Amino acid sequence: MKKMTEAQFSELEKDLNAIRDEVVADLGERDARYIRRIVRLHRTLEISGRAMMPFGIIPPVFIAATATLGIAKIIENMEIGHNVMHGQYDWMNDPGLHSQTYEWDTVCDGDSWRRTHNYEHHTYTNIIGKDRDYGYALLRLSDDEKWQPLHSLQFINYILLSVFFQWGVGLHELESERIRRGEIRLRDKLPFLRAFFRKGGRQAFKDYVFFPLVTLPVAPVVLAGNAGANLIRNLWSSTVIFCGHFTQDAETFSEAECEGESKGHWYLRQLTGSSNFTGGKWVHLLSGHLSYQVEHHVFPDLPAHRYPEISEKVQSVCRNHDIQYNTGSFARQYGTVLKRIIAYSLPDRVRSGLLSAHAGQAT
Amino acid sequence: MLAKHTQSKTLLWLGRQLFNRENPAAFFDPLLERLNPMWVQAYTPARVEQVLEETSDTKTFVLRPADRWQGFEAGQHVNICAEVGGIRRTRTFSLSGSPILWQEQGLITLTIKRLAGGLVTNWLHDHLRIGAILGLGDAFGDFLIPEPAKPVLFIAGGSGITPILSQLETMPASDYAAPVTLLYFVRTPNDVIGEEKLRALAAHWSTLTLTIIYTHERATPRYLSEQDLETVPGIKAREVYLCGPKGLMDLANDLLHKQGISERNIHSTFFSAPQADLGDQALGGLVQFARSDVEVSSEGDANILQIAEAAGLSPRYGCRMGICHQCSCRKTSGTVINRLTGQTSGAGEESIQLCVSVPRGPISIDA
Ligand code: FES
Numbered sequence A: 001m002k003k004m005t006e007a008q009f010s011e012l013e014k015d016l017n018a019i020r021d022e023v024v025a026d027l028g029e030r031d032a033r034y035i036r037r038i039v040r041l042h043r044t045l046e047i048s049g050r051a052m053m054p055f056g057i058i059p060p061v062f063i064a065a066t067a068t069l070g071i072a073k074i075i076e077n078m079e080i081g082h083n084v085m086h087g088q089y090d091w092m093n094d095p096g097l098h099s100q101t102y103e104w105d106t107v108c109d110g111d112s113w114r115r116t117h118n119y120e121h122h123t124y125t126n127i128i129g130k131d132r133d134y135g136y137a138l139l140r141l142s143d144d145e146k147w148q149p150l151h152s153l154q155f156i157n158y159i160l161l162s163v164f165f166q167w168g169v170g171l172h173e174l175e176s177e178r179i180r181r182g183e184i185r186l187r188d189k190l191p192f193l194r195a196f197f198r199k200g201g202r203q204a205f206k207d208y209v210f211f212p213l214v215t216l217p218v219a220p221v222v223l224a225g226n227a228g229a230n231l232i233r234n235l236w237s238s239t240v241i242f243c244g245h246f247t248q249d250a251e252t253f254s255e256a257e258c259e260g261e262s263k264g265h266w267y268l269r270q271l272t273g274s275s276n277f278t279g280g281k282w283v284h285l286l287s288g289h290l291s292y293q294v295e296h297h298v299f300p301d302l303p304a305h306r307y308p309e310i311s312e313k314v315q316s317v318c319r320n321h322d323i324q325y326n327t328g329s330f331a332r333q334y335g336t337v338l339k340r341i342i343a344y345s346l347p348d349r350v351r352s353g354l355l356s357a358h359a360g361q362a363t
Numbered sequence B: 001m002l003a004k005h006t007q008s009k010t011l012l013w014l015g016r017q018l019f020n021r022e023n024p025a026a027f028f029d030p031l032l033e034r035l036n037p038m039w040v041q042a043y044t045p046a047r048v049e050q051v052l053e054e055t056s057d058t059k060t061f062v063l064r065p066a067d068r069w070q071g072f073e074a075g076q077h078v079n080i081c082a083e084v085g086g087i088r089r090t091r092t093f094s095l096s097g098s099p100i101l102w103q104e105q106g107l108i109t110l111t112i113k114r115l116a117g118g119l120v121t122n123w124l125h126d127h128l129r130i131g132a133i134l135g136l137g138d139a140f141g142d143f144l145i146p147e148p149a150k151p152v153l154f155i156a157g158g159s160g161i162t163p164i165l166s167q168l169e170t171m172p173a174s175d176y177a178a179p180v181t182l183l184y185f186v187r188t189p190n191d192v193i194g195e196e197k198l199r200a201l202a203a204h205w206s207t208l209t210l211t212i213i214y215t216h217e218r219a220t221p222r223y224l225s226e227q228d229l230e231t232v233p234g235i236k237a238r239e240v241y242l243c244g245p246k247g248l249m250d251l252a253n254d255l256l257h258k259q260g261i262s263e264r265n266i267h268s269t270f271f272s273a274p275q276a277d278l279g280d281q282a283l284g285g286l287v288q289f290a291r292s293d294v295e296v297s298s299e300g301d302a303n304i305l306q307i308a309e310a311a312g313l314s315p316r317y318g319c320r321m322g323i324c325h326q327c328s329c330r331k332t333s334g335t336v337i338n339r340l341t342g343q344t345s346g347a348g349e350e351s352i353q354l355c356v357s358v359p360r361g362p363i364s365i366d367a
Helices: A006-026 A029-057 A059-085 A110-123 A149-163 A165-174 A176-180 A186-214 A216-245 A263-273 A281-286 A290-298 A304-321 A330-343 A348-362 B002-019 B024-035 B099-105 B119-127 B158-173 B195-204 B226-230 B246-258 B304-310
Strands: B044-055 B058-065 B077-084 B087-094 B108-113 B133-136 B152-157 B180-186 B208-214 B239-243 B266-268 B285-289 B294-298 B328-338 B350-353 B357-365
Touching: A006 A263, A006 A304, A029 A059, A029 A216, A029 A304, A029 B024, A059 A110, A059 A216, A059 A281, A059 A304, A110 A165, A110 A186, A149 A165, A149 A216, A149 A330, A165 A176, A165 A186, A165 A216, A186 A216, A186 B002, A216 A290, A216 A330, A263 A290, A281 A290, A290 A304, B002 B024, B058 B119, B058 B133, B077 B108, B077 B119, B087 B108, B087 B119, B087 B158, B087 B350, B099 B108, B099 B158, B108 B119, B108 B158, B152 B158, B152 B246, B158 B180, B158 B195, B158 B239, B195 B208, B226 B246, B239 B246, B246 B266, B285 B304, B294 B304, B304 B357, B350 B357
Parallel strands: B152 B180, B152 B239, B180 B208, B239 B266, B285 B357
Antiparallel strands: B044 B058, B044 B133, B058 B108, B077 B087, B077 B133, B285 B294, B328 B350, B328 B357
16 A cells, blocks of 8 residues: 555545535536436436347347346446435435445345445455455455465356356355354354345246246246346346456555555555546446446445546645646556456466566567 | 225235336326326325415415325325425415315315525426425314314414415304304515405404404514403303414413413414424434434534434444445434535435434434
């Protein structure tokens, strides 16, 4: 982590607060109109996707229906669910868009997400040992964790995690690694498990029982289409999320260096622990503007569609404080994520050997 | 009946499974709203049918609520919800029309005065046009006409006349037999709300005595006095209804007690006038946690999360620094200041973050 003096930290805090205040003072009708438009878009896509699905016996319709439903789920999870549950629209005072009551269209129970993501991940971003989102306690992505032979298979783990991403996220709060280590007992997690099965059951019932049943003659088609839509959403959202913190230059932190940190220190951690990727308007919308992960982590409760507007200002703060602003094309960022997953699956000796050979080639 | 009930229960269950929400019908609201805003399910919509000028600063809005609205009794209030600058604001107003109008024509009226600096009242005056939609809550309040009929004295001040207008229109329709007196205090003749209605009532309804008193016509203001009460025949036997500014209510209570009228027979109601701006930044006040039934006073040196914890409650929280919204709760009344933004909240029902909010005057929290 970059060394800064207390004075520099408070300077950083002031600069970023100024950006935040400006947006907060300007929140209003434009933002309300935006999120309502997106909600309308989602309803239209979901209803059309579901309506088209039974006609999926015709292959092009199948593709269209699956894609439509998949995109509906992506928009609902990313631009609506994730952002609403961060409290980005609480100020609108609309119970349908309220952080504490919103329940999204994915396996992860809203309350569980609020605890593990909004609180743990956003408070302790990239602190190894405290931010369980870092590698999802499944992947080794930094030197802070010691290599073990099982890690060599982690690329397979990664693929599985991506395919079943919604179930993985849903089970995140189980803290299975701590249960395995005997730090907690399964029994402690009963309330969580109850919520998990209720929500997971609902999601499975909807996509794999109810909608196939009401379209019985074509049930296999509907079942396959719904599964396809979920898969599209899982692959896309896991990819977006991996690109947010596991790129080459995204930093990690130790518990010790974050002990009793100031707000400015917290800001620095958010800035350097996150990474953006560039793309067109649709890429940003479909990623819930997590393509602006840096802005999101600095201001998690500002409406996400504002991030592109403030990005230039955040970058200039970074320049002034000589802080690296991590961004690049989607392909580049994703490439470094894959590289990281593979590199850390190797024992340290092999990895450093490979990397130096690689470096040697480049020069 | 039972079958229908179970059916709707099954539907509700199914809706929850499919749409992950308590009110599944509201899932379609964003689209319904476009087709016909009166079909919205998340709240009861009401369409503005007419806007009438009462005085220079008071308008009457005639509304048609969606059919499922439950109706009301004369003297009750409703919460209305309007979206002002992207923010839903809830405020309470009394219903000024008679329930008969609702039963016969499906219309209700709200008579609303502009408040100096009032965010919502001014918005309603400036932006609410025919065809606009407001959200409507269920009617509530127990400022109700006595039953069976008893002699009544109404004392109203300014826009405090509104629930009384509803009552006065309702009483003759049910052949209210006992004598009724209204003492109505307004600043000047231009400030009388519902004057035509009142005069017409007095002309046709022989047991109604109408006295309109102008408080600011002369150099020295003329307030409610003992003499005013003495002109009311048989005052001791009357049920008294008070509605108006706090000054008038306090004065009336004093004078009525002097007349030997017991607390039991005095009905008063506060409504509409949300506290005008405190001006200064006096922090602290009585904090009421409604669900836990706990009340504590605060000095303004602690945020509401700390206040709740000091009172032995354990609300949900996370970061305690305003970023994670774990501590968000509904505030049902009162004003708070957000420590992070320095902004003052509205007075109505809204969501606040406990860990960065400090009460500014009395508040109640749904926790
Ligand atoms: S506890 Fe995190 S916002 Fe209040």
